[in-house]
Amino acid sequence: MKVSQTKTRLGIVGGGQLGRMLTSAALELGLTITVVDPGENPPAKQVGATHIRGSFDDHEAITQLAEASDVITWEIEHISVEALAEVTINKKVVVEPSLDTLAMIKDKYLQKKAMADAGIAVSDFVSLASETDAETFFGKHSETGIILKARTGAYDGRGNYVVRSHGDIAAGFQALATSELYAEKLENLEREVSVIIAKGDDEIKLYDPVDSVNENNICNLVIAPSQAPQAAQQKCVAMAQQVAQALQGRGVFAIEMLVTASGEVLLNEIAPRVHNTGHHSIEGCRTSQFEQHVRCVMGLPLGETDLLADYVVMNNILGSFDGEVTFDGFGEALAIGAMMHAYGKTPNKVARKMGHFTMLSREGESLEEVLQRAAHARKVIAL
Amino acid sequence: MKVSQTKTRLGIVGGGQLGRMLTSAALELGLTITVVDPGENPPAKQVGATHIRGSFDDHEAITQLAEASDVITWEIEHISVEALAEVTINKKVVVEPSLDTLAMIKDKYLQKKAMADAGIAVSDFVSLASETDAETFFGKHSETGIILKARTGAYDGRGNYVVRSHGDIAAGFQALATSELYAEKLENLEREVSVIIAKGDDEIKLYDPVDSVNENNICNLVIAPSQAPQAAQQKCVAMAQQVAQALQGRGVFAIEMLVTASGEVLLNEIAPRVHNTGHHSIEGCRTSQFEQHVRCVMGLPLGETDLLADYVVMNNILGSFDGEVTFDGFGEALAIGAMMHAYGKTPNKVARKMGHFTMLSREGESLEEVLQRAAHARKVIAL
Numbered sequence: 001m002k003v004s005q006t007k008t009r010l011g012i013v014g015g016g017q018l019g020r021m022l023t024s025a026a027l028e029l030g031l032t033i034t035v036v037d038p039g040e041n042p043p044a045k046q047v048g049a050t051h052i053r054g055s056f057d058d059h060e061a062i063t064q065l066a067e068a069s070d071v072i073t074w075e076i077e078h079i080s081v082e083a084l085a086e087v088t089i090n091k092k093v094v095v096e097p098s099l100d101t102l103a104m105i106k107d108k109y110l111q112k113k114a115m116a117d118a119g120i121a122v123s124d125f126v127s128l129a130s131e132t133d134a135e136t137f138f139g140k141h142s143e144t145g146i147i148l149k150a151r152t153g154a155y156d157g158r159g160n161y162v163v164r165s166h167g168d169i170a171a172g173f174q175a176l177a178t179s180e181l182y183a184e185k186l187e188n189l190e191r192e193v194s195v196i197i198a199k200g201d202d203e204i205k206l207y208d209p210v211d212s213v214n215e216n217n218i219c220n221l222v223i224a225p226s227q228a229p230q231a232a233q234q235k236c237v238a239m240a241q242q243v244a245q246a247l248q249g250r251g252v253f254a255i256e257m258l259v260t261a262s263g264e265v266l267l268n269e270i271a272p273r274v275h276n277t278g279h280h281s282i283e284g285c286r287t288s289q290f291e292q293h294v295r296c297v298m299g300l301p302l303g304e305t306d307l308l309a310d311y312v313v314m315n316n317i318l319g320s321f322d323g324e325v326t327f328d329g330f331g332e333a334l335a336i337g338a339m340m341h342a343y344g345k346t347p348n349k350v351a352r353k354m355g356h357f358t359m360l361s362r363e364g365e366s367l368e369e370v371l372q373r374a375a376h377a378r379k380v381i382a383l
Numbered sequence: 384m385k386v387s388q389t390k391t392r393l394g395i396v397g398g399g400q401l402g403r404m405l406t407s408a409a410l411e412l413g414l415t416i417t418v419v420d421p422g423e424n425p426p427a428k429q430v431g432a433t434h435i436r437g438s439f440d441d442h443e444a445i446t447q448l449a450e451a452s453d454v455i456t457w458e459i460e461h462i463s464v465e466a467l468a469e470v471t472i473n474k475k476v477v478v479e480p481s482l483d484t485l486a487m488i489k490d491k492y493l494q495k496k497a498m499a500d501a502g503i504a505v506s507d508f509v510s511l512a513s514e515t516d517a518e519t520f521f522g523k524h525s526e527t528g529i530i531l532k533a534r535t536g537a538y539d540g541r542g543n544y545v546v547r548s549h550g551d552i553a554a555g556f557q558a559l560a561t562s563e564l565y566a567e568k569l570e571n572l573e574r575e576v577s578v579i580i581a582k583g584d585d586e587i588k589l590y591d592p593v594d595s596v597n598e599n600n601i602c603n604l605v606i607a608p609s610q611a612p613q614a615a616q617q618k619c620v621a622m623a624q625q626v627a628q629a630l631q632g633r634g635v636f637a638i639e640m641l642v643t644a645s646g647e648v649l650l651n652e653i654a655p656r657v658h659n660t661g662h663h664s665i666e667g668c669r670t671s672q673f674e675q676h677v678r679c680v681m682g683l684p685l686g687e688t689d690l691l692a693d694y695v696v697m698n699n700i701l702g703s704f705d706g707e708v709t710f711d712g713f714g715e716a717l718a719i720g721a722m723m724h725a726y727g728k729t730p731n732k733v734a735r736k737m738g739h740f741t742m743l744s745r746e747g748e749s750l751e752e753v754l755q756r757a758a759h760a761r762k763v764i765a766l
Contacts, residue, residue, distance in 0.1 A: 008710060024407060024430070027429065027430055027725070027727065028723060028724050028725060029713065029723055029725060030708070030710050030713065030723070030725030030727075030738070046410065046431050047407070047410055047430055047431045048429050048430045048431050283669075286666075286743065287722075295717065299714075300713070300714050300717055301714055301715075301717045301718035303717065303720070303722075304720065304745070306746075308691045308692075309691075325413070327391060327413050330412065330413065330683070331682075331683050331684055332684075334678065334683055334684045334686065335684035337686070337687065339670075339686075340411060340412055340413070341411050342410070342411060342412060342413030344410065344413075355413070360669065362687070363689075
């Protein structure tokens with residue numbers, strides 16, 4: 001085998017923290033990176049990406065990106081499929097993972113339907129044309145309740161509305177008024193498990209399942225490996241493999257699954273990109289999800305995904321106030337073993353993802369002890 | 384303990400590959416980085432350092448660096464102590480590790496003398512004022528031979544001249560004509576071992592001893608941990624600790640030692656900076672030497688240094704031709720587990736350090752097998 005790296009220019013739609021970590025990984029492989037981002041000094045620019053300033057659906061910016069790139073990928077799925085399709089036609093640029101996949105995944109209803117059609121277990125769901133449709137669906141699941149969800153543009157819990165009684169339906173439609181909606185049965189959750197998968201040229205690699213612990217609907221704490229019972233984990237891995245087969249295009253995907261109280265595994269959501277539930281892989285795995293995604297889209301062989309410690313814990317650093325970024329407490333967090341990742345964002349804002357840190361278990365250390373260190377680090381970081 | 388990170392601006396003299404890897408590490412800690420480098424687009428600039436163009440003894444450039452920095456360090460010791468001393472006086476900038484240490488280490492004769500005075504075992508050595516001094520010293524060691532060495536400015540074997548007969552002395556003086564010289568007894572070497580040490584505020588951390596295998600006088604292959612007999616390794620660790628105590632200033636130092644055929648350990652050289660024999664620490668250790676150095680000089684707590692695999696092998700990627708950089712073979716190297724680091728240098732040149740790669744042993748793999756993979760990767764990388 002002789003793999004020649006003839007494609008060396010990577011374009012990324014989006015230059016936030018995910019684009020930043022992709023950029024750092026790509027530079028080590030000798031690539032040049034260009035990002036489109038509306039910000040003035042986006043995180044990816046700060047670590048060496050060439051920056052084209054523009055919104056994610058700015059045809060002029062995307063055209064420039066296409067001219068500067070052999071391959072285009074994205075760090076965020078809320079981008080214009082049309083703009084990308086239009087500017088990349090007739091250009092010698094490859095878009096990975098494919099635009100068809102992006103279009104399918106962006107619309108959560110289409111995503112769910114495609115996966116259900118592929119035989120993958122999902123919660124009962126239905127498209128909604130009216131409140132009456134929601135009434136009917138709620139009638140079917142009045143014992144558990146349902147969730148109204150925006151089909152597109154939703155993330156970190158935004159665009160979801162939980163319905164536990166008939167009266168909630170009208171309020172939900174009002175709250176989510178600007179979006180096309182669908183509904184899902186509310187499940188009796190035991191935990192959320194995520195598996196990062198990487199689709200290369202002719203190979204698929206899976207990372208170990210992790211537990212994703214949300215707070216205020218934002219993934220905040222990731223525990224690797226997952227502490228779900230072995231049987232549930234095996235189902236998660238099998239489902240991730242099934243999803244991998246069903247997806248078109250090369251790249252890293254996050255397969256988010258629900259494990260119910262009865263041990264059933266249901267597909268929750270697919271992210272067609274590197275994901276918060278894979279950040280631990282920078283220090284915790286042989287190949288980070290960021291390098292892996294770059295390898296996938298550039299047609300390079302994939303790297304090993306094994307964990308490098310018994311337990312790896314990742315914690316987001318969310319802003320706790322509005323104002324200037326300070327680094328009080330970073331030192332104390334470092335002192336107890338936190339590996340810090342600042343994203344270079346200014347200013348600090350409440351609930352803004354300002355960085356993350358990772359902790360690897362020490363020789364013989366229990367998960368409980370690692371989690372205690374992580375909780376301590378989180379407390380002292382004053383961002 | 385409450386460590387507040389009030390210093391956030393790091394200045395580095397030199398923006399080559401070491402400055403690049405320092406920059407990447409420092410950005411993750413939320414720092415801003417400025418480098419002084421004579422190049423147009425030095426490696427550190429490409430990953431996010433602000434670049435002041437100027438030579439390492441350019442007073443104007445160093446003055447600008449001092450104004451942009453809370454702490455100044457360097458990636459190369461062949462810089463002007465005087466320029467740094469002059470421009471940093473009256474400025475609120477700290478220079479780490481101290482200028483006294485830099486002055487002592489830069490002059491290999493003074494370095495050797497200081498270490499011998501501190502009770503550290505070194506090869507017999509002598510300062511040379513004339514060829515007659517060399518004749519006398521050779522007379523004492525005619526059985527083994529001696530090496531003439533330039534006191535300053537030498538690296539990668541340049542500035543050394545091996546004397547095995549009286550006739551070599553005049554030739555050696557001619558070859559090294561521009562430098563002040565000293566001489567060392569030639570030892571019957573078994574291997575070269577390096578220990579990376581980190582001196583923080585009130586703590587010292589050591590990395591595991593590694594074997595440094597030179598080719599054409601350039602460190603080319605590093606094997607972690609060292610395969611020297613346990614007794615020799617223990618002597619190396621003890622010597623590194625002794626040297627750490629004897630050195631002023633905060634930072635990472637490489638302690639290069641000679642293990643003789645009889646198992647004796649002698650100090651060879653100290654590098655007052657991150658070093659080629661510590662590159663494996665990026666993937667191979669809990670904390671890379673680059674992040675560790677940044678922590679040291681910024682007054683932050685140090686990180687753990689444990690190896691993350693049974694064996695970690697680092698190989699330099701040296702240019703094998705003059706011309707444009709191509710990446711043929713990178714893919715094949717990745718396919719067998721190489722973790723690549725391209726330095727962003729152009730053009731390719733014979734023997735130029737263009738990058739490096741690291742291999743971690745897989746579950747149950749022998750060192751022999753890892754070395755075979757490394758040799759294979761090295762063969763296919765066409766740089």
